[in-house]
Amino acid sequence: MKNKLLWPLLALVALLLLNLIVTPSFFALRMQDGHLYGGLVDVLKNGAPTLLIALGMTLVIATRGIDLSVGAVAAIAGAVTCVHIGTSGSASTAFAGMAIALVLCAVLGLWNGFLVAGLGIQPIIATLVLMTAGRGVAMLVTEGQIVTVNNTAYRQVGAGFVVLPVSILIALLVLGLVAFVTRRTALGMLIEAVGVNPEASRLAGVRSRTIIWTVYVFAAVCAGIAGLMISSNVSAADANNAGLWIEMDAILAVVIGGTSLAGGRYSLTGTLLGALIIQTLTTTVYTIGVAPEVTLVFKAIVVIAVCLVQAPKARAALSFRKVAVS
Amino acid sequence: MLKKITTVASVVLLSALTACGSGGGGGDTGSSGGTITMGFAQVGAESGWRTANTKSIQDEAKTAGIELKFSDAQQKQENQIKAIRSYIQQKVSVIAFSPVVETGWDTVLLEAKRANIPVILTDRSIDSDDTSLYKTFLGSDFVEEGRKAGDWLVANASGPTSVVELQGTTGAAPAIDRKTGFEEKIAAKPDIKVVASQSGDFTRSGGKQVMEAFLKSQPKIDVVYAHNDDMGLGAIEAIKAAGKVPGKDIKIITVDAVKDGMQALANGEINFIVECNPLLGKQLMDLAKKVVAGEQVPERVVTVEGTFTQEQAKAALPQRQY
Numbered sequence: 001m002k003n004k005l006l007w008p009l010l011a012l013v014a015l016l017l018l019n020l021i022v023t024p025s026f027f028a029l030r031m032q033d034g035h036l037y038g039g040l041v042d043v044l045k046n047g048a049p050t051l052l053i054a055l056g057m058t059l060v061i062a063t064r065g066i067d068l069s070v071g072a073v074a075a076i077a078g079a080v081t082c083v084h085i086g087t088s089g090s091a092s093t094a095f096a097g098m099a100i101a102l103v104l105c106a107v108l109g110l111w112n113g114f115l116v117a118g119l120g121i122q123p124i125i126a127t128l129v130l131m132t133a134g135r136g137v138a139m140l141v142t143e144g145q146i147v148t149v150n151n152t153a154y155r156q157v158g159a160g161f162v163v164l165p166v167s168i169l170i171a172l173l174v175l176g177l178v179a180f181v182t183r184r185t186a187l188g189m190l191i192e193a194v195g196v197n198p199e200a201s202r203l204a205g206v207r208s209r210t211i212i213w214t215v216y217v218f219a220a221v222c223a224g225i226a227g228l229m230i231s232s233n234v235s236a237a238d239a240n241n242a243g244l245w246i247e248m249d250a251i252l253a254v255v256i257g258g259t260s261l262a263g264g265r266y267s268l269t270g271t272l273l274g275a276l277i278i279q280t281l282t283t284t285v286y287t288i289g290v291a292p293e294v295t296l297v298f299k300a301i302v303v304i305a306v307c308l309v310q311a312p313k314a315r316a317a318l319s320f321r322k323v324a325v326s
Numbered sequence: 327m328l329k330k331i332t333t334v335a336s337v338v339l340l341s342a343l344t345a346c347g348s349g350g351g352g353g354d355t356g357s358s359g360g361t362i363t364m365g366f367a368q369v370g371a372e373s374g375w376r377t378a379n380t381k382s383i384q385d386e387a388k389t390a391g392i393e394l395k396f397s398d399a400q401q402k403q404e405n406q407i408k409a410i411r412s413y414i415q416q417k418v419s420v421i422a423f424s425p426v427v428e429t430g431w432d433t434v435l436l437e438a439k440r441a442n443i444p445v446i447l448t449d450r451s452i453d454s455d456d457t458s459l460y461k462t463f464l465g466s467d468f469v470e471e472g473r474k475a476g477d478w479l480v481a482n483a484s485g486p487t488s489v490v491e492l493q494g495t496t497g498a499a500p501a502i503d504r505k506t507g508f509e510e511k512i513a514a515k516p517d518i519k520v521v522a523s524q525s526g527d528f529t530r531s532g533g534k535q536v537m538e539a540f541l542k543s544q545p546k547i548d549v550v551y552a553h554n555d556d557m558g559l560g561a562i563e564a565i566k567a568a569g570k571v572p573g574k575d576i577k578i579i580t581v582d583a584v585k586d587g588m589q590a591l592a593n594g595e596i597n598f599i600v601e602c603n604p605l606l607g608k609q610l611m612d613l614a615k616k617v618v619a620g621e622q623v624p625e626r627v628v629t630v631e632g633t634f635t636q637e638q639a640k641a642a643l644p645q646r647q648y
Contacts, residue, residue, distance in 0.1 A: 023543045032569045039542045046535055144371040146530075146556070148586050159563065234530035234560055236586075241529045285524070286539030292496045292525035 004258045004310075008273040011256075011306045015280045022288040035161030039283065045233075047279030048167035049074070049226035051272060053246055054253035055171075055178055056219030058271045061254050063212050064195045064263025065116060065123035070223035070250060072134025073108050074243030077101040077224035078231025079138040081154070082147040091153035098157070102224045108134070109220025113213035131247070138239035147237045158232030167229045174222065179268050188266075191215065195263030249278050256306055277306065362618050363393040365413030367423035369450075370401040374584050378648030379424075379449065379604035386607030392614060403427055407434045414441045420614045422446040428453035435459040444617045448610060450499075457625065461617050464610055464627045466602050468500045472507020474600045474633050475551060475579050480515050482577075482598075487548045490540045491523035492533050492561060494553040500602075501525070504553045504581055521547070526557040533560025541568045552580045555587025555599065562595050573597055573636075583634055588646055591639035599639070603631045604648060 019026040019039065029038040053070045060067045084097035108130060115126035160166040182188030193201040194208045202208045226246070231237045255261065256277055257270025281302055284290075290298050308314050364387060371377055380396075387394035395418060397409035403426045413421050414437055421443055425431060431452045436459065438445050445460040452460070479489070489512070494501030505523075512518045522540050526532035533552060540547060541564060550565075552558035558580035562572040570576055572595045580587055583601040590596045606629045616623050634642065 026542065028542075032567075037568065039539070042535075042538045042542070046538075145374050145377065146586075159567070230531060234534055234563060236530055236559075238529060238531075238556075241527070241531070282535070283539055286536050287543040289522055289524075289543075292493055292523075295496075295525070 005267065005270055005273060007309045007315075008256050008258065008270060008277060008306065011302075011309075012273060012277050012280060015277065015284055015302070019280075019284055019287055026287065035163055035165075039287065041165060043276065043279050043283050044168040045165035046283070047275050048165065048171040049229045049243075050246060050249050050253060050278055051168075051171045051275035052174060052222045052226040052229075053219075053250040054257075054271045054275045055175060055268070056215075056222030057247075057250040058254050058257070058259055058266050058268060059178070059182070059191060059215040060123070060219045061251075061259055061261060062191050062195045062263060062266035063215055064198070065212065065215070066127065066251065066261070067112060067216060067219045067223075068124065068127040068247050069108070069112060069130035069134055070219060070226075071243035071246045072131050072138065073105050073220050073223040074227030074230060074246060075138040075237075075239050076108070076134055076141065077105050077227030078237040078242050079141040079147070079239050080104055081228060082149050082231055082237035083141055085149045085151050085154060087150070089151050091151075094151050094154040097154070098228055101228065102221060105220045105224030105227075106217055109217035110213070112220065113216035116216060117209040117212040135239065138237075138242075142237055142239045144239070149235055149237075151235070154232050155235055156232070158229040159235075167233070170225065170229070174225070175268060175272060182268075187211075192264050192266065195266075250275075252303065253278055256303075256310075258310065361391065361393055362420065362614060363395060363416075363418040364614055365395045365397075365410070365416070365418040365421045367397050367399055367406045367409040367413075367421070369406075369424045369426050370398055374648050375582065375602070375604045379606070381647065382605040382607035383448075383610060384607070386611050390608075390611035390615070392611055399426060401426055403430060410434050410438065414438055414443060417441070418443060419618045420444050420446065422448055422610060422614065424449040425452050432456065432459065446610065446613055446617065448606060449604075462613060462623045462625055462627055464606055464613060465629060466631060467628045468503030468602075469507040469510075470628070471500075471581050471600045471602060471631070472504040472509075473511050474507075475504070475581060475598070476508040476511025478598045478600075478633065479518060479549060479551070479579060480511055483515065483518055483549070485517060487518045488521045488544065488546045489518060489549045489551055490537075490544060490547050491520050492526040492536055492550065492552040492557040493523060494525070494528045494557075496525045498528075500581075501528075501553055508551060520551075526552070526560065528554050528556060530556045530560040530563075533557030534564045535560075537561040537564035538567070541565070541570075547576055550576060550578045552578065555580045555582040555584050555590075555596075558596055559586060559590060562590060585646055585648060588634065588639050588643055591634060591636055592643050594636055597636065599634045601631045601633060603629045 026039040029036055057067060080101040081097040084100060085093055112127050112130060115121045116123050156166050158167050190206050190211055193206055194211050198208045227243055230242050253274030254271050256274035257267050259266040259270060281299055285295050366383060368380055369376060384394060399405035406423060406426055410421055421438055432454055435445055439459060447460050447463040449465045451463050493505060521544055524536045526536045550561050552561060558578050565572040565576050572578055577597045579598045580596055581600045581602055583599045587599055591599050609629060613623055
């Protein structure tokens with residue numbers, strides 16, 4: 001287990017070192033208006049939505065599923081909340097809006113779970129439905145416009161600070177909860193069992209359907225919270241662009257973290273590392289000034305490198321060389 | 327089905343006949359009773375800018391006494407092609423549209439040409455070797471917008487000035503052109519340097535994230551040049567979080583002049599906005615009348631666009647339609 005996480009950790013450290021070399025002040029932290037301010041804080045703040053979605057995705061992938069609809073669900077959460085808030089500045093309206101949005105997201109998760117566990121549709125197809133339709137729903141809610149709000153309470157979710165950014169605190173809290181609930185109880189093992197062989201685990205007495213249903217609802221709620229962060233960060237709901245392609249980032253974070261897409265064993269720490277790597281990569285592009293035209297190529301090379309060193313054959317080759325030298 | 331084919335065939339045949347007959351005049355094309363009918367195929371309703379664009383066209387058509395047939399393509403080319411085909415069948419006097427994408431228009435525009443219906447492009451151009459497919463293109467000159475932004479900076483900058491640029495979506499025409507025009511003008515003053523330039527994808531969160539990174543990696547930033555208002559608004563948030571005052575410590579120039587941007591300009595958080603005007607309805611109706619009357623029109627007509635300083639924004643804001 002430790003060994004598996006070594007490479008993503010090294011990749012993260014390498015990226016951070018690259019930033020340090022190009023911009024010596026990258027690690028500098030200072031207090032600004034009562035909160036921490038610096039490059040690392042940005043990585044944490046902007047990485048929080050990806051981390052949250054990746055957490056939900058980890059459990060879904062562990063059951064041998066996948067959820068492509070998280071980006072659209074995130075857009076819906078932001079849209080519903082901002083439309084509900086409108087011009088109001090009161091905290092209670094903001095909380096009511098967020099509550100409505102999250103309940104709606106849970107319902108969307110139930111829908112995904114129904115398609116996958118209830119009707120037995122392949123997850124990639126089942127969630128593709130909501131991926132396409134969901135963004136349309138978000139557009140419908142906002143009437144295709146960018147809805148700007150001015151609400152201090154709502155701002156806190158994505159742009160607020162309690163020394164550290166509120167968004168990363170929320171994400172870490174959810175991470176802690178998931179780790180506690182799945183690792184301190186049998187739930188984690190049951191999820192893995194369903195991923196390894198749904199039929200066998202059902203015969204062994206595991207309620208496969210309920211578990212699959214639960215992970216999709218959880219993924220959708222995570223996506224909803226992430227959507228709130230994304231929209232709150234700029235105090236606006238942009239149905240066209242909020243959470244666009246974030247499902248890909250989340251899947252990537254899970255894979256970099258060493259969880260297999262074939263289901264079964266999963267690693268929450270790995271997902272945390274994966275999400276941090278992806279956000280650090282984005283920040284690195286801006287910090288070291290990679291030209292926009294080559295940004296995608298740069299990202300691709302890093303991702304391929306990280307995935308390659310994790311491949312069993314590549315690892316075998318690397319460790320063989322180590323042995324040979326010593 | 328057969329009926330449909332016959333209708334199309336007769337339309338094509340009829341218009342071919344009129345084409346032979348009318349020659350230079352062409353004033354009697356299609357429409358009944360002398361009023362002009364215009365078929366307009368809009369891109370969709372994806373932004374406040376686009377909504378204002380639609381409203382302007384609908385209102386001005388009414389004022390000009392032009393009968394407007396309007397369709398919304400919901401950002402899909404096939405919908406636009408369908409709409410244009412139906413306009414050809416309905417024998418409108420002129421077709422206008424904002425192409426969703428640049429390519430793939432030759433066939434349908436050739437059908438319009440054969441039916442002798444003139445075509446006007448608005449807002450966005452098409453990429454085709456055959457320029458006879460449309461009469462004129464009415465829209466913004468993005469390079470000129472970049473130049474206006476550059477001019478203002480050259481006139482208002484004193485001493486060494488470090489500029490960071492928030493580009494639009496990589497490869498998009500407005501992003502490329504606004505960058506080109508801006509660079510062209512600031513070249514006149516070697517003191518002004520673009521120290522960093524990244525894509526913020528025309529979105530608020532993109533603008534904010536890029537600006538956050540710039541604020542940490544660049545030792546000195548005097549000016550932000552954002553290719554649209556939304557990225558500028560994102561940058562404002564990032565600057566505030568860094569404990570600096572947007573509009574004072576760091577000056578901000580943006581392009582578009584949508585409502586949220588104008589509000590920020592009036593509040594003093596943005597310093598200068600170059601307008602990208604969606605209200606091209608009046609110019610479009612004038613062009614349509616000329617084209618239908620068979621008058622010569624220039625191949626490229628640039629929309630009338632201004633610029634806004636903070637004082638002008640305060641004055642203009644109450645009447646702002648979008």
